[in-house]
Amino acid sequence: MSEWVEVVIRSFGILIGLFLITKLLGKKQLSKLSFFEYIAGITIGNIAGTLSMDLRLNMANGISSILVWLLFPLVLSLLSLKSKTVRDFVEGKSTVFIKNGKIMEDNLKKEQYSADELLEQLRRKNIFRVADVEFALLEPTGEITALLKREKQPLTVGDIIKNSASIKEPQTVMMDGSILDEPLSTIGLNRGWLKEELDKIGVTPENVFLAQVDSFGQLTVDLYDDKVQVPPPVTLKLLQASIKKCEADFELFALQTESQAAKEMYMKNAEKIREIENKVKPYLEG
Template sequence: MLDWLEIVLRGLLFLVVLFAITKWLGKKQLSQLSFFEYVTGITIGSIGAEVVTGLERNIMHGIIGILTFAAVPFLAGLLSLKSKKFRDFMEGKGVILIKDGKVMEENLKKERYTTDELLELLRQKDVFKVADVEFAILEATGDLSVLLKKENQALTPKDLNMKVASAKEPQTVIMDGEILDEPLATIGRSRNWLHTELDKLGVTVENVFLGQVDSFGQVTVDLFDDKLEVPAPQEMPLLLASMKKCQADLEMFALGTEAKEAKSMYEKNSERLQAVIDKVEHILKS
């Protein structure tokens, strides 16, 4: 067999082997690598490259070598699940770099980080002032976890004692001009309903590059033609406007009647509807 052809065949074989091993070891190999896993990955790649191009070598020896280095992190992962000491040794532990707004210089030197590097990591977390930080921990993966002081944290509905509706994952119902039936079924909608919503927006399925439905049943679309503008969904603003109109009508009815019972009924229902509007207005405006 020609040398170049054998290299091509070996390359394809080892691509399949390495892909299968990576899938077996899990997603962590692609994101949060420990020092041990990083070294193992380099070694596996080196073995694969050597066997692919080294025509004098036995191909099975290369596969055995790769499987050996793949098995080691797999077994180390099993031991890490059972022993915290082993896990801390292999994967490392988080180190506090900032505490109560003060930089822990000794820990910074121990991890061989400069002040500029620390500030860069903080900026990646949208933090520009060290004094605003309650805790900053350098994780074993090299990521910096930052907890701002309470007064510097963004307000949440819970802080304001506000109840908000839970939001579900938006469902992609149109992709590349084709309707996806499974996401539609997940939210309990039909193709006819989707076509009706698209008619409201003045678009057709064929013109939609990406279409999604949010947890409130609103359809948003991205068209193939970026020059065309699609109006924003109006269901929620229209619902809010209708509720306000009903509340105003109830107040007007209360002022326009002389019957005490009717006046009392209109006033009570107007107050109830206003209370509902106050609770949902921030949702329907968003």
């Protein structure tokens, strides 16, 4: 057998093996890997690369070495899931860098962190003043997490509207011109509704690259042809217009009726609708 053929066969086999190893190790991002997992990954890659190119190496010995480097991190990972002591030993503990707005200089020295490095990490989180930070940790992954002081935290909908409605994730109902039935059924819709909505904006399913439905039932589409302008969703605007019309109708009925009791009833209902409109306005205009 020619050397280049053997290299191709060995490389192809090792590629399949590395793919299976990656699946076994799970879906952790590189930044979430422990130090040992990171080292094990590099070592496995080096062994695999050398094994595929150096024909003098015994394939069985190389695979045995890879299996050892694979199984040891897997065993440690399983033990870490069951024992916090093992987890702290393998992955390390978080270190407090800022507490009650005060920098912990001793902890910085312990982790060999300079003030410049701390400031750099905070700037990456759009924090430019240490005085704005209430609490900050150095995570085992090397990332800094920070909690801003209450008065420095951004305003949220929950701060303005108590018990505000939750917003669910948008569902992708079309991709590459094909309708996806499962996401449609998840939100209680069907192909008939989708085709009706596409007809309203003058679009055929074949021209749709991607289509999504948000938690308010609005359909947004992206077409293959970027030159074609698609009208924006109008579901929420129509709902807002309907609410305003109801309010106006009650006020009109109040003006037209001669009964004082009926007039008060209509005005009272108009006021209730106005209160409802004010509550849902942030969502309708969002």
